Amino acid sequence: MFNRELVKGSTSLILLQLLAEKDMYGYEIVKEMEARSGYALQVKEGTLYPALHKLEKQKYVDAYWQEPDKGPARKYYRLTAEGKEILQQKTSEWQSFVKAIDKVIGRKGYDSV
Amino acid sequence: MIQSKQDYLTILEQELHHTADKDELIREMDLHISELLHELALAKGLGEGAAMPEIVERLGAPEHVAAQYQTELEVTPKKVQWTFISVNIVFFIGGICLTLLYNLLPLPFVSHVWTTLTSITAVIIILYMLFWMLLGYEIGKEFGLGGRRLLIKTFYIALMPNILLMGLVVFRLMPMNWFDPLLTPPFIAVCILSTIVLYPVSYVGFRWGTIQSV
Known part of the structure; x- marks a missing residue:
């Protein structure tokens, strides 16, 4: 498990990235996030919905209800053109940040803390 | 439980x-x-x-x-929109009150404020530009790239008092001597130019805000 604040700060970016690959509903997003991170990324699942609704307000995602073959209708989220644009910007920013941090703390010959 | x-x-x-x-x-x-x-x-x-x-x-x-x-x-488009429109109106009402007081009731304190403000017009213009940049920034940060239409709408509504005042000055519909020595042709030209660049300034703020939106 990572520091909660660290995960919280990256939640929107993770949501946008997952939705860039396919439309998903809330529970599916949680499962995908856990599986891909080897269960290292665990968020309070209930807090994903406020984050998704904020992305919807910002028009980065939109949503639609769809009825599966079995069971009740689910609300699917999908990335919009604006969402793709901001995802590209934020991914590039994130990669630059990781590279910079790596340069500082990932140098060979130094013991990590 | x-x-x-x-x-x-x-x-x-x-x-x-x-x-x-x-x-x-x-x-x-x-x-x-x-x-x-x-x-x-x-x-x-x-x-x-x-x-x-x-x-x-x-x-x-x-x-x-x-x-x-x-x-x-909690932050809705209407809240943001009317906050900025109201603040801009407050600026204008403040300016109108100060001008009226200075001309109709020239108290020493009012004269001092008037003289000080008219001697730092460049600073006031820069601060006012920052206000419009902040408008764009807040909309971009809160509503992301989807806030572009809100920015345009808020910008034009908030701009109304500016356009009205500019019309009154350019067409000399108000007593020009009230603003002496402020309303020189170069100063009016700077004001018109500043008004023209207000939208680009707001848009820069908006784009900066969108980067902070996620």
């Missing part, structure tokens, strides 16, 4: 009592809890009562979810 899905949803609904669009969130949480109940029944053979403590742990307390929902969505 939350012992059932209904308990959780009831608390959530109570917490979101005055929140707009709460029904959609409650419906989604309802479905999510059903998925979790199904998962825990299959994986651990837990019934609803036994599964709820784990579900609450995974979801977060309903009070916490409601608080976060309200925080994320």
Whole structure:
């Protein structure tokens, strides 16, 4: 498990990235996030919905209800053109940040803390 | 103690009592809890009562979810729009009051304020530009790239007093000597130019804000 604040700060970016690959509903997003991170990324699942609704307000995602073959209708989220644009910007920013941090703390010959 | 899905949803609904669009969130949480109940029944053979403590742990307390929902969505387009429009109107009303007081009731304090302000017009113009940049920034930060239409709408409504004042000055519909020695042709030209660049300035703020929106 990572520091909660660290995960919280990256939640929107993770949501946008997952939705860039396919439309998903809330529970599916949680499962995908856990599986891909080897269960290292665990968020309070209930807090994903406020984050998704904020992305919807910002028009980065939109949503639609769809009825599966079995069971009740689910609300699917999908990335919009604006969402793709901001995802590209934020991914590039994130990669630059990781590279910079790596340069500082990932140098060979130094013991990590 | 939350012992059932209904308990959780009831608390959530109570917490979101005055929140707009709460029904959609409650419906989604309802479905999510059903998925979790199904998962825990299959994986651990837990019934609803036994599964709820784990579900609450995974979801977060309903009070916490409601608080976060309200925080994320408390700023509405109307609130932002009317805040900036009102602030700009307050600037104008302040300016009008000061001009009237200076000309009709020349108290020493008023004269001092007037003289000070008219001697730092460049600073005032720069600060005013920052106000318009802040308008764009706040819209971009809160509403993301989807806030572009809100920016345009807010910008044009907020600009009305500026256009009105400019018309009164350019067409000499107000006593020009009231503004002496401010209204020189170069100063009027700077004001017109500044008004022209207000939208680009707001847009720069908007783009900067969108980067902070996620």
